[in-house]
Amino acid sequence: MLRRSDVIGWLLASPLVLVLLAFLVVPIGTIFVVSFWQATEFSIIPAFTLENYEFLLTSPVTYKVFWATFQYAAICWAATLLIGFIVAYYLAFHIRSNNTRMVLFLLCTIPFLTSNIIRMISWIPFLGRNGIANQTLMELGLIDQPLEWLLYSDFAVILAFVHLNTLFMITPIFNSMMRIDRSLIEAARDNGASDWQILWNVIIPLTKPGIMIGTIFVLTLVMGDFITVRFMSGSQSANVGRLISNDIALLQYPSASATSMVLLVTVLMIIGALMRFVNIRKEL
Amino acid sequence: MSKMRYSRRSLLKTGAAAAAASALPAPMIWAQEIKNITLRQFGTGVSNLNEVAQKVKEDLGFTLEMTALDSDSVTQRAATQPDSFDIADIEYWICKKVWPTGNLQAMDTTKLTNYDKIVGIFRDGKLTPESVIAQGTAPHTVGFVEGPGSTSFAKEQTQWMTLVPTIYNADTxxxxxxxxxxxxxxxxxxxxxxxxxxxxxxxxxxxxxxxxxxxxxxxxxxxxxxxxxxxxxxxxxxxxxxxxxxxxxxxxxxxxxxxxxxxxxxxxxxxxxxxxxxxxxxxxxxxxxxxxxxxxxGYRAWGGGLGLSKSLTGAKLDAAYEYINWYLSGWVGAFLMRQGYYSAVPETSKEFMTPNEWGYWFEGKPAEEDIANPFGQVMAKAGETRDGGxxxxxxxxxxxxxxxxxxxxxxxxxxxxxxxx
Known part of the structure; x- marks a missing residue:
């Protein structure tokens, strides 16, 4: 016999379960199934073949592209963490008034009022050969020739990624910092800890869950992206997302599915490993 | 209650209409029905222009809905979602990919009024009798099939056309x-x-x-x-x-x-x-x-045409033929030629262009006065000739x-x- 409270529990959970089933589990299941199918130019043939995975795992392009994706992810993670941590630290510990703090925090979110594609594309005229950055540098006499590597380069890709994703690092870190009991810091100071010791032994351990959540956001966003890489590298660099989008454009759904599955597993493994360092559920 | 009853007047009206309809069936019913017809066309942005849809409404009376997509998405849609469109505006190489799916139906050339005026490139492959056929997917190689249901291409002209050519150009x-x-x-x-x-x-x-x-x-x-x-x-x-x-x-x-x-x-x-x-x-x-x-x-050329969805039948199919015949009758051709493309039936487009425009765009002559595109932007000043002639x-x-x-x-x-x- 089911107890009444159990039934209510199930009923309360069911909307979310249904939504997740319909929009997460079923699509991923479909992608998984399709990844074993065959495709020709114009049709998809339900079959069971390992060809897609075989090609994927034996092609040097795959490794090169995955390596590029990891590099983007790692560099963006380091940059967003550094910036995000400093901004959050400033907001949480240096600003005394709650109102000022909230106003400044909202300022951080203002760029998010426009679409991220627009924010990304607006870098292009800024960084271009005859763009504002090059013109300014030349007028200041710092350079004679325009800097070519500013745009359509890995530098541009990473710049855009950091610009787009830093807020996802700021928010959870800021949130964790605000929950730190200030008396812990006072106690540390009373016991003679220096500022660095407080930062290293008190604040960083207590903001770990925020850092971890931000890390998951940034890694998944960067690893799943294709449009930023396409626009900012002028299509000259590739990451896994672009491989998938190229396949989809050419109707190679099975191959796109196989690549997606490999990417999904990779990202899940990374997140799984991260979870071992910090128990987010306990800390929340 | 009174609204439910047939009045004598309304009975007379319907009676008269029915009599007229049976006496002169086609035009009356056609005129009635055609206003309700909507044809959904999709294709690349080049020829999916709202001006064309407006002109269709004016000249033919039915509604043409246009969706513009990039060539990859067009291929995808034609191959995978045959019920999402009535008319596909696609390139010939896309046709080569999509035709074998059986999502398009062949068109009867005997129903096309200007068929014999279509440029040779799209019929026997030759621009002039001496022309050498270029490499690649030349339009005539995927332009015909043996019969209405056939999914493979015919070697030469037949009565069944896959795409009716509408627009093409030489790129460099x-x-x-x-x-x-x-x-x-x-x-x-x-x-x-x-x-x-x-x-x-x-x-x-x-x-x-x-x-x-x-x-x-x-x-x-x-x-x-x-x-x-x-x-x-x-x-x-x-x-x-x-x-x-x-x-x-x-x-x-x-x-x-x-x-x-x-x-x-x-x-x-x-x-x-x-x-x-x-x-x-x-x-x-x-x-x-x-x-x-x-x-x-030399150039790398491309060409596009209109294909009919398999699911088109009856009055909608008639409307589609009507639309295609109208397409080849000159107005659209001139509209496209004034943007620098070519029409599949240039001679009908000539009537819709000024001699100056025709001379500049088609004959490669120096412009006698400024050449403007259909949107009023000046494309060439007087005295200039077209790149490539x-x-x-x-x-x-x-x-x-x-x-x-x-x-x-x-x-x-x-x-x-x-x-x-």
Whole structure:
């Protein structure tokens, strides 16, 4: 016999379960199934073949592209963490008034009022050969020739990624910092800890869950992206997302599915490993 | 209650209408029904123009809904969602991919009023009787099928047409003459180290590979059997040459959409690149010099047409034929020709153009007065001639048509390697 409270529990959970089933589990299941199918130019043939995975795992392009994706992810993670941590630290510990703090925090979110594609594309005229950055540098006499590597380069890709994703690092870190009991810091100071010791032994351990959540956001966003890489590298660099989008454009759904599955597993493994360092559920 | 009862007057009215309808069946019912018909057309942005839909409403009375997509999405939709459209406005190489799915139905040429006036390229493949047929997916090779239900292409003209040709052009490289400062005559210039970091090519594999082939052949490094249907070895060599150039920093960027190509050129990031004619126009209308440079090796041509969805029947099918006949009757042709494309039936379009426009766009004569496009933007000043000259001069120098190769899948993989390199 089911107890009444159990039934209510199930009923309360069911909307979310249904939504997740319909929009997460079923699509991923479909992608998984399709990844074993065959495709020709114009049709998809339900079959069971390992060809897609075989090609994927034996092609040097795959490794090169995955390596590029990891590099983007790692560099963006380091940059967003550094910036995000400093901004959050400033907001949480240096600003005394709650109102000022909230106003400044909202300022951080203002760029998010426009679409991220627009924010990304607006870098292009800024960084271009005859763009504002090059013109300014030349007028200041710092350079004679325009800097070519500013745009359509890995530098541009990473710049855009950091610009787009830093807020996802700021928010959870800021949130964790605000929950730190200030008396812990006072106690540390009373016991003679220096500022660095407080930062290293008190604040960083207590903001770990925020850092971890931000890390998951940034890694998944960067690893799943294709449009930023396409626009900012002028299509000259590739990451896994672009491989998938190229396949989809050419109707190679099975191959796109196989690549997606490999990417999904990779990202899940990374997140799984991260979870071992910090128990987010306990800390929340 | 009174509303429910038939009044004598209304009975008389319906009676009269019924009598008239049975006496003169077709026109009455046609006129009634056609207003309710909506045809859904989708295709690339080139010819999916709202002006055409408005004119259809005026001239034919029914509604034409247009959706513009990029060529990859068009292929995808035609191949996978046959019920989402009535009319597909697609390119011939897309037709080669999509036709075998059976999502389109062949058209009866006897129902096309201007069929015999359609340019030879789309019928027997020859522009003039002496013409040599270019490489690639030439439109006539995928233009006909043996019968209404057939999914394979006929070798020669039959009564059943796959696409009714509507628009085509010859493409070449676009250049910034002000930033290059010397004449450009060959496709080989795209890889000239002089333009290091200032060249671009398009990142649409099926078209990009053709531009690459034009370049490789022009440099003399590769001799192709058929650029439109390369062997694996030819694909490997072509990609290798371009990968080397990419690593050496020859390219500033690759572009995928029309706007990107315009911005690359207009901003001066790129001075020589694969381009499409309306993109050249878009750069020019910003007051920036840009030339669609005729090259000695010839052009890469493309052509598009209208195909009918398998699911079209009855009055909608009749309306679709009506629309296609109207399309070939001149107004649209002139509308497209005034933007620099060609109409499949040029002679009907002539009536809708001024002699000056006809002379400039079709005959390659110097403009007697300023030439404006249908949107009122000045395309050429008095005295200028069209890049590449007359219709026969341009379409007569096609080296290759946009195509799908037998080794397409292999080519796509190699293309991915090139982008990732």
């Amino acid at each position: 490289l676009g250049i910034r003459p002000d930033l290059i400062g010397r004449p450009i005559e060959s496709w080989a210039e795209l890889l000239n180290p002089e333009f290091k970091g200032k060249a671009s090519i398009l990142d649409i594999s099926s078209i990009g590979i053709m531009d690459m082939a034009m370049v490789c052949e022009a440099t003399g490094k590769i001799k192709y059997g058929d650029k439109g249907n390369m062997t694996r070895d030819e694909i490997d060599q072509t990609i290798a040459i371009f990968t080397e150039a990419k690593r050496a920093g020859q390219f500033r960027a690759f572009w995928k959409s029309f706007d990107e190509s315009v911005n690359l050129m207009a901003s001066g990031e790129v001075v020589i690149q694969s381009m499409w004619s309306p993109a050249v126009t878009a750069v020019k209308t910003r007051g920036i010099p840009c030339v669609f440079q005729p090259l000695k090796e 007359s219709f026969y001069e341009r379409m007569g120098h096609v080296a290759c048509w946009n195509s799908v190769m037998d080794e397409n899948q292999y080519m796509v993989r190699k293309w991915n390697e090139f982008i990732a390199a």
